[in-house]
Amino acid sequence: MELENSVVLVTGGAKGLGLAISTYLQELGSQVVVVDVDSEALASVSKTFDCHLLNVTDPDNVKVVVKEVIKKYARIDVLVNNAGVIFSEPMVNIMSPSNIMHDYSRFRDSIVVNMDSVFIMTSAVVEQMVMSRGKGIIINISSISACGNEGQTAYSAAKAGVNAMTISWSKELARLGIRCNAVAPGFISTDSTQAALNENILTHIKNSTPLRRLGETQEVAQAVGSLITNDFMNGVILNVNGGLTI
Amino acid sequence: MIDRLTDVLSEVFGLRKDQVTSELTQNDVGNWDSLKQMDLITSIEREFEITLEIQEIIRMNSVANIIGVLQEKGVNIGA
Numbered sequence: 001m002e003l004e005n006s007v008v009l010v011t012g013g014a015k016g017l018g019l020a021i022s023t024y025l026q027e028l029g030s031q032v033v034v035v036d037v038d039s040e041a042l043a044s045v046s047k048t049f050d051c052h053l054l055n056v057t058d059p060d061n062v063k064v065v066v067k068e069v070i071k072k073y074a075r076i077d078v079l080v081n082n083a084g085v086i087f088s089e090p091m092v093n094i095m096s097p098s099n100i101m102h103d104y105s106r107f108r109d110s111i112v113v114n115m116d117s118v119f120i121m122t123s124a125v126v127e128q129m130v131m132s133r134g135k136g137i138i139i140n141i142s143s144i145s146a147c148g149n150e151g152q153t154a155y156s157a158a159k160a161g162v163n164a165m166t167i168s169w170s171k172e173l174a175r176l177g178i179r180c181n182a183v184a185p186g187f188i189s190t191d192s193t194q195a196a197l198n199e200n201i202l203t204h205i206k207n208s209t210p211l212r213r214l215g216e217t218q219e220v221a222q223a224v225g226s227l228i229t230n231d232f233m234n235g236v237i238l239n240v241n242g243g244l245t246i
Numbered sequence: 247m248i249d250r251l252t253d254v255l256s257e258v259f260g261l262r263k264d265q266v267t268s269e270l271t272q273n274d275v276g277n278w279d280s281l282k283q284m285d286l287i288t289s290i291e292r293e294f295e296i297t298l299e300i301q302e303i304i305r306m307n308s309v310a311n312i313i314g315v316l317q318e319k320g321v322n323i324g325a
Contacts, residue, residue, distance in 0.1 A: 131300050175284045 001137060001228055004029030007073045008228075009066075011056050011121055012083030013049070014041035016190045017141070020217030021080055021224050022049060028225065033069050033076075036083070056083045056117040059124070066124040075134050078228055079125045081162075082141040084114040086196050087155045107154040114158035118165060126169075126178060135177035139224050140166050142184040144241050159184075163237050170235030179234040181227040186241025189214040210243035248323045251316070254293050255309065258286045271308035283307075294321050 008025050012018040013034035019041075026032040026049065035054035036042045042051045050072075054065045069076060087110040091102045122138055129136040145152050146159035162182065169180040187193055187205045193214070197205070206212055223240045227233050239245060255266045259275050259282065272278045278286075287303050290296070290312070296319055298306075306312045316323050 133297060133300065172281065175281070175288050 001077060001135070001231060003225060003229060005031065006077040006228070007031045007033065007069075007075055008078040008080060009033045009035065009069060009076050009125065010080040010082055011035050011054070011117070012037075013080070014038055014045050014051065016192055017185070017188060017217050017220055018080075018082040019045065021082060021221045024218065024221035024225060025228075030078075031073065033073075035065060056121050057112050059120050062120050062124045066128060070128050075132060076125050076128060076136065077134075078137045078139065079121060080139045080141070080224060081118045081121055083117055083121075084141065084158075085110070086152075086192050087114070088151050088196060089154065090151050091153050102153055110154035111158050111161075114155060115161040115165075118162050122165070122169065126173065129178055130176055133177075136179075137228055138166075138169060138173075138178065138180040139227055140180070140182040141220075141224075142166070142182040142237060144184055144186040144239070144245060146184060146237075147245065166237060167235050174234055179231070181233055181236045181238065183220060183223045183227065183238045183240055185215060185220045186239070186244045187214050188220060189216055205244070208244060209241070210246070213242065215240060215242055250293055251290075251309075251312070251323060254286070254289045255312075258282060258289050266309065268309050268313065271310075290316075296321060 003025060008030045010018055010022045010032060013022040013032070014036035015038065022032045022034050032049050033052065034042070034045060034049040035052045035056070037053070037055045039053055042053055045051060052065045052068065055061050089102050089106060093100055118140055126136070126138070140162050142162050143159040145156045146163045149156050166180050166182040173180060186209070206214065220240050223238050227236065227238060252263050252266045255261065256263050259277060261275070283303070287298055291298060294316065298315070302315045306315055313323055
């Protein structure tokens with residue numbers, strides 16, 4: 001699919017990695033619709049993008065916004081499921097004797113925001129693609145954590161679920177003209193990465209990465225663009241991690 | 247029924263050609279589920295060079311109905 005004039009909806013697109021993806025695709029000629037739950041971030045980019053306030057974990061809210069976008073542009077060609085929140089909590093926290101085990105409600109919350117949201121968004125958008133008999137592309141933003149990461153039980157499980165949905169949809173929806181792929185970033189130089197990991201861990205990650213550095217958001221955006229434009233890529237989990245997993 | 251439609255149905259559902267009759271319905275074919283339905287639709291669209299609307303796809307749950315939809319769309323299906 002050509003990027004130029006394609007209608008692309010990016011969730012969590014008002015800041016961080018999502019903003020980099022939105023900016024990259026718009027610069028290449030796509031009509032980018034940004035949805036985000038962060039109203040301040042959304043306001044900061046409202047002059048650049050068509051912006052909609054949206055909680056991607058709320059199915060009713062999602063349906064309303066998707067209908068608004070369809071009404072305005074007649075179609076959604078590409079959905080980029082980027083919204084999510086990095087969440088770290090050890091399974092056993094021996095330093096907290098009164099409550100040493102991973103909290104279940106926080107586990108559920110992380111699954112909902114990182115995995116259920118992908119299902120909810122994709123369901124609403126694919127319904128529109130199918131009803132219009134249009135072709136389409138779903139790009140899910142996964143993570144290197146999908147293969148399991150210590151201290152990230154919930155986040156890892158959610159991203160593994162995202163990978164599984166990506167493969168399932170790539171097999172099931174291809175007959176409808178809908179491709180589905182994922183990008184699995186490694187450690188990317190973003191505010192959320194800096195906030196989640198201390199300097200010692202970041203240094204260890206860099207030393208463990210063959211390219212000896214963190215990734216840039218632009219490099220993840222480029223991977224998204226490649227998955228959109230290459231019409232034979234389907235069911236791909238594209239690692240963008242500097243070789244950290246090899 | 248014309249050979250082209252018989253060929254499509256036979257290939258999609260793995261039926262012998264003599265099993266494909268105008269009386270055949272979704273209930274008669276064990277693997278005629280929603281996924282096979284979309285395989286059928288894409289095969290029909292490719293074979294007859296048409297695009298089917300979603301309501302037409304939903305109606306196409308028997309060979310007779312498939313023929314009916316194709317006729318409505320102006321596809322010459324012969325006898």
